[in-house]
Amino acid sequence: MKTKFILFIILFILMSAFETNCSEPALSFLNSLTGEQKDKLLHAFNDDSKSEWHYFPATMFPRAGISLGELNRDQKQLFFEFLHSSLSETGYSKTKQIISLEDVLAEISGNSHTRDPEKYYIAFYGNPEKDSLWSWCIQGHHLSLNFAVINGKTEIAPRFMGANPATVKSGKRKGTRTLFLEEDLGLQLINSIQEKQKAIFSEHPPYDIVTRNDAEVDPLNPVGIKLKELKRTNQELLLNLINEYLAILPEELAEKRMQKIQSEELGEIRFGWAGGTQAGKPHYYRVQGKTFLIEFDNTQNNANHIHSVWRDFDGDFGRNLIREHYQHSHHH
Structure with a gap:
């Protein structure tokens, strides 16, 4: 009986360690933020904004959460490490390429206010530091990825990805195709x-x-x-x-x-x-x-x-x- 109890404790510790490692990139990003930044990022799990999404630019459809532009270099790196850990290599590459098309649109239109790769917003619903049930999203022009996490189990939907221009016709990225x-x-x-x-x-x-x-x-x-x-x-x-x-x-x-x-x-x-x-x-x-x-x-x-x-x-x-x-x- 004593041996079984010890094995159970060991198994529990290993499972806890696994869950901690799974959420580690999220916690590393979260713990890099100031109190004011956390207030913008964190929302109640059932907040109405969780299902209010769009693929318009952020200047046309306000998003909940904190923007990439409000993060310093180290915080941004931690966020992208978290995002990378949440997607496949293919998914991460497509996401980064979609965001980078804002620079192409800014060059074409001359409008860097609307076409801005820093205007992608991250929001957490619930807190991965203490909640077994939480969700998060990244949203902006032509991108909306919505994650739900329950005891380390994840679902990702809706998943919207867009590309404009789908094929870059001019400039230094001429010929680049997205999606x-x-x-x-x-x-x-x-x-x-x-x-x-x-x-x-x-x-x-x-x-x-x-x-x-x-x-x-x-x-x-x-x-x-x-x-x-x-x-x-x-x-x-x-x-x-x-x-x-x-x-x-x-x-x-x-x-x-x-x-x-x-x-x-x-x-x-x-x-x-x-x-x-x-x-x-x-x-x-x-x-x-x-x-x-x-x-x-x-x-x-x-x-x-x-x-x-x-x-x-x-x-x-x-x-x-x-x-x-x-x-x-x-x-x-």
């Missing part, structure tokens, strides 16, 4: 489907993603072609497209999400297209399953302005984890 795989894989898929018209539900794409910045979304009208109706090679292309959206997640989380999709809904996933089927023509696509929705559009600025989003019908803002937490908690 190009999301576009190229979609075009490759629509143009390889033998019964293309079965997938195309409209000749005219919507101007923007249909769900916009809604706090909660339900499945959209079923359009397009089901995965089980596609040839094997096209099925693989569609799965590759879905994987590109999952690739921004940490590897373990991405694999778990794909396993859930494959076990629950694979054959019923629909791929729908609207607009032109050639690069440079305005277009939109949607991938919808039982539990998730992907939307992509490239319609603005002569089809050089991308919006893309992943929505979880049940899991946006960690709603599924939160519900599970309260159902199993003796404290609520």
Whole structure:
């Protein structure tokens, strides 16, 4: 009995150490802030601003939290280390590239007030130092990543990423493409489907993603072609497209999400297209399953302005984890 008790204590210590290490980058960033900065960063877990998100520039849609511009160099480095630890290498790279496009837009427009890579905001809901249930987000122009953390378990949704310009046409970064795989894989898929018209539900794409910045979304009208109706090679292309959206997640989380999709809904996933089927023509696509929705559009600025989003019908803002937490908690 004594031996079992000692083993239990050792196991508890190891688990505690693991949880501490998982949250260590968040705590390192949090503890680098002044009291005034913490007041701006930290919000009550159920604060209404948690689900108020957008992809407009911060000057057009105010964000909760503290901006990158309010951090000193060391604090900024700690934040980006925290962000890096929360995403895959792919996800981190795409995020940094999206933020850096603000410099390109500032150069093109001459408006460095609106187009400012320092105007991305970080907000915590709950406190990782003492709460087992908390969430956080980074938001700004063309970026909204929303994380929910419960006892070290993480969900990330909604996930919005955009790019303007999607392809840089001039200047020192000429030729740079952002979110190009999301576009190229979609075009490759629509143009390889033998019964293309079965997938195309409209000749005219919507101007923007249909769900916009809604706090909660339900499945959209079923359009397009089901995965089980596609040839094997096209099925693989569609799965590759879905994987590109999952690739921004940490590897373990991405694999778990794909396993859930494959076990629950694979054959019923629909791929729908609207607009032109050639690069440079305005277009939109949607991938919808039982539990998730992907939307992509490239319609603005002569089809050089991308919006893309992943929505979880049940899991946006960690709603599924939160519900599970309260159902199993003796404290609520």
